[in-house]
Amino acid sequence: MDRFFEALFIGLSSGAIYSLVALGIVVVFRGSGHLNFAQGEMATLSAYVASVAAAWTLPIVHWDVPMWGAAIVAMVFGFLVSAATEILIVRPLGKRSPLAVFVALIAVFLGINALDAGLWGAPPSEVVTSLFPNAPTDFAEVFGTVWRYKDIGTLVVTIVITALLFLLFAKTKIGLAMRAVASNTESGKLVGIPTGLVLAGSWGLAGALAAVAGTMFAGAQGNPGQVTPILMFTVFVYASAAATLGGLDSPIGAVVAGLSIGVVENQAAEWAPGWIGQEMKLSVALACIFVVLLVRPSGLFGTVKVERV
Amino acid sequence: MSVLEVTGLRAGYGAINVLQDIDLTVEPGEIVVVLGANGAGKTTAMRAISGTIARQGTILFDGEDITGRSPEQIVKLGIAQVPQGRGTFPELTVEENLRIGAFTRNDGEVALDIDLWYETFPRLSERRSQRAGSLSGGEQQMLAIARALMSRPRLLLCDEPSLGLAPLITKELFNIIGGLNARWGIAVLLVEQNANLAMQIAQRVYLLETGSIVATGDAETIAADDSIRKAYLGY
Numbered sequence: 001m002d003r004f005f006e007a008l009f010i011g012l013s014s015g016a017i018y019s020l021v022a023l024g025i026v027v028v029f030r031g032s033g034h035l036n037f038a039q040g041e042m043a044t045l046s047a048y049v050a051s052v053a054a055a056w057t058l059p060i061v062h063w064d065v066p067m068w069g070a071a072i073v074a075m076v077f078g079f080l081v082s083a084a085t086e087i088l089i090v091r092p093l094g095k096r097s098p099l100a101v102f103v104a105l106i107a108v109f110l111g112i113n114a115l116d117a118g119l120w121g122a123p124p125s126e127v128v129t130s131l132f133p134n135a136p137t138d139f140a141e142v143f144g145t146v147w148r149y150k151d152i153g154t155l156v157v158t159i160v161i162t163a164l165l166f167l168l169f170a171k172t173k174i175g176l177a178m179r180a181v182a183s184n185t186e187s188g189k190l191v192g193i194p195t196g197l198v199l200a201g202s203w204g205l206a207g208a209l210a211a212v213a214g215t216m217f218a219g220a221q222g223n224p225g226q227v228t229p230i231l232m233f234t235v236f237v238y239a240s241a242a243a244t245l246g247g248l249d250s251p252i253g254a255v256v257a258g259l260s261i262g263v264v265e266n267q268a269a270e271w272a273p274g275w276i277g278q279e280m281k282l283s284v285a286l287a288c289i290f291v292v293l294l295v296r297p298s299g300l301f302g303t304v305k306v307e308r309v
Numbered sequence: 310m311s312v313l314e315v316t317g318l319r320a321g322y323g324a325i326n327v328l329q330d331i332d333l334t335v336e337p338g339e340i341v342v343v344l345g346a347n348g349a350g351k352t353t354a355m356r357a358i359s360g361t362i363a364r365q366g367t368i369l370f371d372g373e374d375i376t377g378r379s380p381e382q383i384v385k386l387g388i389a390q391v392p393q394g395r396g397t398f399p400e401l402t403v404e405e406n407l408r409i410g411a412f413t414r415n416d417g418e419v420a421l422d423i424d425l426w427y428e429t430f431p432r433l434s435e436r437r438s439q440r441a442g443s444l445s446g447g448e449q450q451m452l453a454i455a456r457a458l459m460s461r462p463r464l465l466l467c468d469e470p471s472l473g474l475a476p477l478i479t480k481e482l483f484n485i486i487g488g489l490n491a492r493w494g495i496a497v498l499l500v501e502q503n504a505n506l507a508m509q510i511a512q513r514v515y516l517l518e519t520g521s522i523v524a525t526g527d528a529e530t531i532a533a534d535d536s537i538r539k540a541y542l543g544y
Contacts, residue, residue, distance in 0.1 A: 173412070176401075180409045183398040189361055190392060192384030192413035192460065303400060 006145040007270035008263055013151035015262020016158035017220075020213035021232070021239030022246065022254035023165065024206035030182040030249045031202030034090060034098070037105040040236025041112035042082055042207055043214030047227045048116060050074035050215040051126040067129050067219070074211040082207020083200040091199070116229040126227040130219035131157075154216050161212065162255045169251065178202055182249075238262075238285070245289045247302020257300060261285045310372050312337050312464050312496045313358070313388075320357035320364035327353040329520045330366070335464065335496050340487070342507040342528070343500040344541070345517035351500035352393055354517070355468045358498075359383055359390040370464070385413045389462035393469050396453030399442030403433050406441050406452055410459030419459070426455040429485070447478035451485070458489070464496045465489070471503045479503060483510050508532045516541050 021039055028036045036042075054070035057063070065073075085108060093100040120126050132138075132153030139148045169175040181188040181198045188195045214232060218225045242261050246253025265281035276284055298304045313335040321327040327350045335341045345351050357364040360380040368376045375383055390396075398406050407426065411419045427434035430451045436444060441452055450470055457465060467486065471479040487510040490497050500517075501507040508514060514531045516524040524537055531537055 176405060176409055177412060179401060179405075180398045180412075183400040184395075186361070187392060187396050187398060189380040190359060190384065190390045190396070191410050191456065192381045193409075194379075194381050 002144050003270055004267070005143045007266045009142075009145065009147055009151065011263035011266035012259055013154050013262070014266065015242075015259035016155045017213050017217045017235055017258075018238040018242045018261055019158055019255040019258030020161065020209055020216075021235055022242035022258045023162070023251055024209040024213070025240060025243040026246070026248060026251050026254045027165075027202055027206045027209065029243070031178060032086065032090065032094070032182075032199050034094070034101050034105065035240075036203075036206065037102075038085070038108040038112060039206065039210055040232035040239065041109050041116075042078055043210035043217070043235070044116055044227070044229065044231045045081070045112050045214075046074040046078040046207075046211035047128055047214035047218040047231060048120055048126055049077045050211070050218070051128045051227050054128065067131050070128075071131060071212065071215045074215050075208040078207035078209075078211030078214075079204040080207070082210070083204035085207075086200050086203035087196075090203070091196070113229055120227070120229075124226055124228050127224040128215060128218040128227055129224040131216060132219075134219070134223050150220050154220065157212065157216065158255070161209070162251070165251050174198075174201075234282070237282070241286060241289050245292060245299055247299025249303055250299070250301035253299055253301030261289070264288055310337075311335060311369070312339075312371060313498065314367075314369040314372075315358065316367045316369075318354070318357055318364060318366035318368065320353055320362055320366075322353075322362065327520050328357065328364075331517075331520075331522055333515050333522065333525075335498050337496055338490070338494045339513065340490050340497040340499065340511045341513045341515070342511035343498070343515045343517050344502070344504050344507065345500070346502065348519070349517045350520040351517060352468055353520075355390060355392070355466050355498075355500060359388060359466060381413070384460055384462075387461070387463040388466065389457035389460045389464070390466040391450075391453045391457045391468060391470065393472060395449055397441040397444075397449050397456060400440060402438050402440055403444070403452055404437045406456050407433075407459050410456035413460055422459055422461070426458060429489075430455055447474050447482065450474060450478075450482060454482075454485070454489075458495075462495060464498065467497060467499045469501055470499070471501060471506065479506060483507070486510060 021043060024039045025036055028034060050070045050073065053073040054065055054067055056065045058065065089104050089108065090101050093104050130150045132150045134150045139146045169179060177193045178198055181193060181195050185195055217235060218227045218231055238261055239258065242258035243254050246257035265285040268276045268284040269278055269281040292300065311334040315331060315333045318331040319326055319328055331354060343351055343354065356362045358368060360378055360383045364376065367374060370386055370388060375386065398409065407423045408419065411422065432448055433452055433455060441449060444452060470482050483506050486497060489495055499507055499511065508528045511528045514526060514528050515522050518541065
């Protein structure tokens with residue numbers, strides 16, 4: 001049982017990062033109908049910004065910037081860059097062809113990656129400390145297994161963010177406006193919603209989510225954690241799988257799917273170390289997704305589109 | 310002063326001009342119908358007035374020039390449009406559709422208005438927590454109208470409300486529009502292909518053909534004019 005709980009917990013905490021990136025993909029997809037290929041790179045770039053911010057010393061008072069302060073700087077940065085991507089690239093191209101947006105977003109993905117490598121190239125020296133206590137003794141024992149504070153923290157932050165997003169969409173006027181624009185942009189204009197602002201806001205929100213995910217993930221890589229240009233590559237693969245599995249337009253779906261993928265792959269690696277192990281665990285998760293999507297093409301929680309004729 | 314005074318309106322898509330110098334007015338408390346066949350420019354005229362496409366000319370609303378205003382500002386000033394086809398938000402519930410209809414309002418009376426329109430459209434009240442996309446065509450059209458009314462407009466633009474509806478439902482819908490006008494004094498600009506029914510509730514008629522107004526007059530006069538009826542209305 002110990003091994004089960006340990007793999008379960010590790011699965012949940014790595015799944016939490018997938019969920020956060022997947023949430024960003026879903027927020028953008030609901031808002032504008034585009035798959036943001038650059039969501040993972042946005043997280044990496046924001047993690048770099050967090051590392052730069054954390055290395056600052058404030059003038060005059062000579063205080064070091066605390067890690068959570070650097071994370072907030074990264075979130076603001078992620079928000080602005082992502083919103084700017086929507087305004088400057090996605091919106092003008094989207095008027096012409098959705099395919100052009102698709103290609104442009106791949107270009108953004110490659111562009112940010114090249115920018116990271118160019119600005120912070122070899123030897124890699126950018127580090128991010130964990131947002132949570134991360135000394136060798138910082139863990140709790142649950143059911144005889146080790147739950148490290150940084151992993152508990154990641155999980156808690158993800159749950160809190162999910163709850164806040166739920167409240168935003170379900171209870172606030174701006175959330176209702178975001179859902180309305182996603183549902184019918186033309187009518188959104190006709191009820192007086194500034195649709196351009198709402199779309200940029202959706203993208204910005206996704207950028208801020210990416211920043212949280214990137215900063216937490218980089219901080220969990222070590223003590224302190226190293227930021228590299230390929231930081232989010234595999235995470236993005238998992239996250240886009242989670243977003244698809246959850247149903248692309250369902251935030252709850254993205255979180256449930258992200259956590260499930262984390263748990264399934266880690267359990268598989270734990271119980272079949274010989275022939276699955278750490279190297280093959282991604283394919284187990286993807287095989288499960290394949291089966292689920294065969295049965296439910298619109299994902300676990302996705303809206304089934306009904307065409308009226 | 311007219312509620313709506315349109316002079317020399319030109320509008321279209323890209324390089325193509327659909328409307329050529331349209332003049333039309335709507336007086337306070339009036340129902341005006343624009344009749345025309347497919348492709349005459351009815352929807353384009355609606356979009357030009359509500360600000361969702363580029364336009365030239367002058368559009369005065371209560372004497373204020375709204376030609377260069379954005380759709381958001383125009384809604385705020387008091388013009389609400391029920392667009393052609395489904396003007397609702399299919400993924401939102403009926404109640405959420407009504408709440409978002411009041412997006413531009415900051416007063417505390419939104420809940421009061423929702424109750425008011427539930428009384429006017431009892432079928433919407435029965436379906437308040439259903440998704441709008443699951444309603445029948447007629448119910449969706451009623452929801453689109455109620456949603457438009459949530460912004461407390463002084464002028465309601467209705468783009469072919471009869472489209473795709475059974476004749477009986479269309480009749481009910483037109484009665485409701487007539488009732489709204491009579492009870493609340495909301496001016497209505499209606500574009501329609503269904504000339505017969507529309508002229509029964511309208512006071513004045515404009516005939517639109519390939520982007521130009523070709524005839525105008527009282528609804529009764531136009532309806533009684535055989536030559537106009539045969540040439541443009543086709544019955």
